[in-house]
Amino acid sequence: MTTAVLDYRSNAIVELMQVAVEDCDEQWLRDALQRAIMLELATIPPYASALWSIKDPQGEVAKAIREIVFDEMSHFGLVCNMLTSIGGTPRLTGQGTVPTYPGPLPGGVRPELEVYLSGLSRDSAFLFSEIEKPDHPIALTETFTSIGAFYSRIAEVFPTYAHLLTGRRQVTFSLSGQHGAGNDIVPMNTITDVLNAIETIKAQGEGTDASPENPFPGHPDELAHYYRFREIYHGRKLIKISDSDHPKWDFQGDPIPMPDAHQAARVPDGGWANDPANRPTPDTAAELQTFNGHYSTMLRALEQAWQADSPMPLIGQAIGAMGSMRSSAGTVVTVPLPDGSGKTYCPEYFYTV
Structure with missing residues (x-):
């Protein structure tokens, strides 16, 4: 299967996910990585707009969103390294590639969402959590296809084409000093490098099956993106409310006040x-x-x-x-x-x- 023409508002990712694993060829992998790059790129403008609307950049919420933005930049860089290491070239510019707002996520992921640009509000925090929502949130019982599911498919297919990895045209950039051990942009020389990077991307965005915490945090007890945005939306910390073999979590912790922010309105279609x-x-x-x-x-x-x-x-x-x-x-x-x-x-x- 080939998706030769990039179209941000196509169903390309849905179509890629419909291909059986045994039928996924080298071109499938290159196309999937390009679409993953577009997904990572699509999250940064709405998150950054919300961040830059907050009047106190040193407040708790501002710091949390800033960390998430840096995580997304790191994820973007890691996937670009994956693509170039197997001989592809990331495309970030041009009509059909650059994100457009308001509108859906690229490739048909979560098509019910309309992603928009605005300042921070409870509505935008809710939207951001929906973008990051895993297939099986620990604090909820819904099921659907997620960004994480797309990355899981890439991880399933990539080992078949591990021989394509060359380690060429790699960008190395350290972010771990300020933003956590998982945030370095590192070369993709081996399949272990690739699978570790995909696991980091998924866990930072969605958490794990066992915990909502980010296993690669910038500071202790940092939550994965989905749960951090849900905290901002609910206005309360997510805490463990039972400590059994299957712990339960709920938003019953300390209050998280919505920070004072410029009420930047949603950008209309066409500007x-x-x-x-x-x-x-x-x-x-x-x-x-x-x-x-x-x-x-x-x-x-x-x-x-x-x-x-x-x-x-x-x-x-x-x-x-x-x-x-x-x-x-x-x-x-x-x-x-x-x-x-x-x-x-x-x-x-x-x-x-």
Whole structure:
């Protein structure tokens, strides 16, 4: 099976999951890894928008979301290394590849979700938890196909093609000093490297069958992404309420106040220029475009890094662009909407050439 044309809003991941394991060929694996890269990339803008709307960046909730954003960046880098090590090239730019909001996750994953860009609120925290939700949450009893299930299929297929791993065009970047032992972007030289990386990605996002805790934390008792976002949504810590052979957990712990945040409104389909009541002034439009420019620079630098013999200057360029995105977003989320709602603008994350 081949998915030659990238289309963010296709059902490509659903179609990949429908292929029997014994029928998954080398092209299937390359396609699956490209789609996994697109999934990781799709989570960062909504999470970062919520983070940058929080007024106190040193508060508990801000720190928690920042750690999750860094986890997602690490996951993105690990999967890019997987793809380049088997001879593929990550694609991050161009129509059909860059995430678009509001809309579904790429590839048909969790099609009932509409992912949007906004400031932090209980609604957005709930959305984020839904993006990260595992097949069998410890605190719930629902069953459905998840991002984790897609990674499990990749882990099931990859050993058959372990001989393709070359260790070429790898990016190495240390994040463990500040963000936990599992967060280093490391080369994918062996199938053990690959399977360990996939396990880290799944466990940081979903937890494990035995615990909601992140086994690769940046600080003690850090929860996996799904449970951390659920804590923010419920406004209470998740705690163990029974200590039997099958412990139960519930959101009955200490309160977690929703932090004071700029009420950045949801970005409308097609951007703010498509909202008659809130078309930006020339100055605001220029600031929105400045943000889009930094975002586009970041994507291009990352794409080029995994094609370069010396990737670190390009990684540095991408990091610089993200810093500029943060600064520009800090301006955008303070500009009131003209409609008098009391809400503010939110960055659009448009890719510009």
